[in-house]
Amino acid sequence: MKIKILSILFIFFLITFALSINVFANIDFTYNDEIITLPDLPFDTEEYPNYGIYYHKTNGYTVFYARHDMDKAFITSINESSGTNTRIAYYQLGTTTKGTWYYYVFKNGMWGSRQHTDTGFMHWSQHILYSSFDIYTDSTFTDIYYGPSLEEPDLIYPGISNTAEDLATGTFNNILVLPGTFSNTENIGFGIYKNSEDVSDIYSTNPVFSTMLVKESRYYKSVTSGDITEFWYEIPRSNLDINFKNGEIYTFVLLLDGSPIQEIQVTIGGLTEEDILNNNFDNLQSSVVNSNKELQETIKESNKELQGSIDKQTEAIEENNKTNKNIFEKIGEILSYLNPFSENFFAYKLVELIINGLKSLFVPSDDFFSNLLDDLNEYFGDTFGILYYPFELLVDFLNRVGNIADTNTAIISVPSFTLSFMGYSATFFENMSFDLNSILANNTFKTIHDIYLIFTDIILWLGVIYLAGKMLRSIFGGMGDEVQSRVEESQEGERSYERYKQYQENKKRYKQENKGR
Amino acid sequence: MIVELLVNLITIIIKIIATPFNILPDTPEVLVNAMNYLFDTIFSHLDFISFFVNVSTLKSVATIAIVIWTLNKSYTFLMWIIHKLPFSIE
Numbered sequence: 230m231k232i233k234i235l236s237i238l239f240i241f242f243l244i245t246f247a248l249s250i251n252v253f254a255n256i257d258f259t260y261n262d263e264i265i266t267l268p269d270l271p272f273d274t275e276e277y278p279n280y281g282i283y284y285h286k287t288n289g290y291t292v293f294y295a296r297h298d299m300d301k302a303f304i305t306s307i308n309e310s311s312g313t314n315t316r317i318a319y320y321q322l323g324t325t326t327k328g329t330w331y332y333y334v335f336k337n338g339m340w341g342s343r344q345h346t347d348t349g350f351m352h353w354s355q356h357i358l359y360s361s362f363d364i365y366t367d368s369t370f371t372d373i374y375y376g377p378s379l380e381e382p383d384l385i386y387p388g389i390s391n392t393a394e395d396l397a398t399g400t401f402n403n404i405l406v407l408p409g410t411f412s413n414t415e416n417i418g419f420g421i422y423k424n425s426e427d428v429s430d431i432y433s434t435n436p437v438f439s440t441m442l443v444k445e446s447r448y449y450k451s452v453t454s455g456d457i458t459e460f461w462y463e464i465p466r467s468n469l470d471i472n473f474k475n476g477e478i479y480t481f482v483l484l485l486d487g488s489p490i491q492e493i494q495v496t497i498g499g500l501t502e503e504d505i506l507n508n509n510f511d512n513l514q515s516s517v518v519n520s521n522k523e524l525q526e527t528i529k530e531s532n533k534e535l536q537g538s539i540d541k542q543t544e545a546i547e548e549n550n551k552t553n554k555n556i557f558e559k560i561g562e563i564l565s566y567l568n569p570f571s572e573n574f575f576a577y578k579l580v581e582l583i584i585n586g587l588k589s590l591f592v593p594s595d596d597f598f599s600n601l602l603d604d605l606n607e608y609f610g611d612t613f614g615i616l617y618y619p620f621e622l623l624v625d626f627l628n629r630v631g632n633i634a635d636t637n638t639a640i641i642s643v644p645s646f647t648l649s650f651m652g653y654s655a656t657f658f659e660n661m662s663f664d665l666n667s668i669l670a671n672n673t674f675k676t677i678h679d680i681y682l683i684f685t686d687i688i689l690w691l692g693v694i695y696l697a698g699k700m701l702r703s704i705f706g707g708m709g710d711e712v713q714s715r716v717e718e719s720q721e722g723e724r725s726y727e728r729y730k731q732y733q734e735n736k737k738r739y740k741q742e743n744k745g746r
Numbered sequence: 747m748i749v750e751l752l753v754n755l756i757t758i759i760i761k762i763i764a765t766p767f768n769i770l771p772d773t774p775e776v777l778v779n780a781m782n783y784l785f786d787t788i789f790s791h792l793d794f795i796s797f798f799v800n801v802s803t804l805k806s807v808a809t810i811a812i813v814i815w816t817l818n819k820s821y822t823f824l825m826w827i828i829h830k831l832p833f834s835i836e
Contacts, residue, residue, distance in 0.1 A: 593750045601753065608761060614770040621773075622781060627812075629789045631805060639797035665797045678797075685799045689807045696811055700818045 385409030386490050387417050387442075389483055396481060397495040399473030406442055406462040406483065413444040413451075413460050416486050421469065424478035424494065431480055432489075438469050473497045639665035 390405040406419060420436035428434055442448065442462045451460035473479070475498030483491040565573040606624065609617045643661040647654055669675045795801065 590747050591749050593753070597750055597753075601757065605757065605760075609764070612764045612767050612770070614767075614772045615774070616767075616770055618773040618777070625785065629785055630808065633789065633792055633795065633801055633805075635796055635801040636793050637796070639794040641794045642791050665794055682800055686803045689799070689803055693807050693810050693814075696814050700814050703818065704821055 385411075387411055387415075387483055387485065388491055389419075389481055389493060391481075391493075393493050393495050393500055396479075396493060397497060397500050399475075399497040401466055403466065404464040404469075404481070406448075406464070408442075408460060408462070411485075413449065415443075417442040418484035418487070419462070419464065420482045420484065421471065422480045422482060424480055431482075436482075437471055437479075440464070637666070641665065 387409045388407055390407050391401060391403075395401050396404075404419075406417075408415075408417070411417065418439065418441055420439040422431040422434060422436050424431055425434070440446065440448065444460075446462065448462045448464050448468075449460060450463050451458055453459075471479075477497045479495055479497065481493045481495070482489050562573065565571040566575045566578070568574055569576070606621070610621055641663050643658070645659045646657040648657070669678055
């Protein structure tokens with residue numbers, strides 16, 4: 230059981246460690262009995278730390294998605310793509326308002342990239358393989374949100390910075406388009422339409438001027454300061470190739486993904502009421518967009534508050550359960566004090582308390598005696614001086630014996646012996662040494678030596694046992710039994726001798742008495 | 747706590763009694779140095795003892811022997827004190 234738990238923990242650790250190093254490349258997925266190892270993410274995870282990986286089965290194929298948000302802080306769903314049947318794994322990266330990037334991998338593991346049109350819709354909460362950030366859901370559990378927060382970042386659309394009055398002069402130098410928060414790869418278009426009384430919808434006619442505003446455009450202007458690059462688009466009037474005449478009506482249009490996002494209608498020579506009305510309508514349209522946006526934000530805020538309320542209720546329920554549990558635990562604990570078969574039975578606790586009290590009263594702390602002996606040794610050494618030196622010597626000797634190391638070297642060293650007398654010196658022998666271990670090079674001697682050491686051990690331990698037995702006999706009795714029996718024998722002997730002596734005397738007296746007869 | 751208190755009390759008494767012996771001379775430095783030199787010489791060349799006996803066994807046995815000897819003497823000393831008490835123990 231222990232090994233299983235350790236194995237699970239080890240595998241969990243390995244997975245966590247692998248994910249922390251390179252998430253995508255370390256995910257294996259078995260498909261048609263074939264283990265597919267997903268390739269590295271095609272983006273820098275340090276630059277885009279918020280991303281998730283999940284899968285979905287569609288048309289009999291398993292589709293993998295890796296997604297990070299470059300602009301949005303949350304995503305409510307992901308789009309499932311209908312692709313060709315040759316696709317094994319499909320990776321989708323970053324659906325934003327500025328476009329969609331898709332990456333897919335074929336069975337041989339090669340990466341590719343292409344634009345793709347979204348079709349379908351799916352929820353992926355059941356198929357999350359990994360997410361580098363928190364995951365939320367709304368109160369109905371129908372939408373999944375993931376991201377560091379539910380706040381959508383401010384989005385500033387591109388716009389023509391020229392005023393309607395400036396454009397109405399027809400003599401402006403440039404048309405200036407600022408990109409807002411959009412990148413220089415977005416599909417932004419600019420067009421000028423000439424209004425006609427015959428045509429109600431200007432978009433049904435061809436523009437008198439149109440261009441795409443991208444990085445490659447000749448109208449692209451930029452300035453770089455450090456790591457920050459600011460860009461804009463500047464269209465000179467000379468490039469428009471339009472001869473503006475007074476009274477003519479033109480509409481300057483900015484488009485995003487083919488849809489107009491800004492329209493400015495002007496009458497050359499001076500704005501008319503109609504121009505102002507139309508432009509006001511544009512502003513009104515912007516107001517509606519803004520209102521929708523505010524409404525969405527309000528809904529999101531409400532959802533957030535609702536979620537917060539649900540969380541609070543859940544916390545309160547959990548707290549209540551916890552409190553109830555604590556109460557029952559306390560009751561159980563109190564009952565266990567009355568149960569004689571429980572280890573918490575109050576009598577046991579009482580005995581334990583008394584024992585601990587007695588122990589603290591009579592048993593000194595661990596290092597009390599060692600400190601005391603050191604203190605006394607030092608004090609006696611200072612006080613008694615030379616009288617105490619033999620004891621110090623004994624203590625020193627015992628300490629040195631205790632510090633003898635059990636080494637494998639066995640070298641006998643004999644220092645040189647030199648005598649000096651009246652300026653003459655005589656050396657009897659130089660330093661000598663002999664390694665006893667050299668004897669053990671012979672296997673026979675080695676075996677004998679091992680047996681010898683075993684015997685010395687046995688003798689030493691027997692000696693200690695004999696000493697202990699002798700001490701026990703002297704304390705608990707039995708030590709003088711032999712002596713006592715000898716004394717009794719001796720006393721018996723003495724009594725026998727007394728009887729024998731009495732017998733001899735009686736015999737002698739008997740003889741003397743019978744001699745005269 | 748009680749034992750520590752008693753031992754500390756006895757220690758203080760012993761120290762008070764031993765205080766007058768402060769006048770005794772210290773051990774001559776020459777003697778101390780000579781004995782240290784002797785011990786150093788002996789114990790620095792005692793490696794070979796492990797050839798004749800297991801030093802670990804010797805240490806264990808010596809420790810137990812000292813403990814036994816101390817217990818025996820302590821018991822004798824204790825009984826001597828008890829016998830000096832003015833009541834008899836049957």
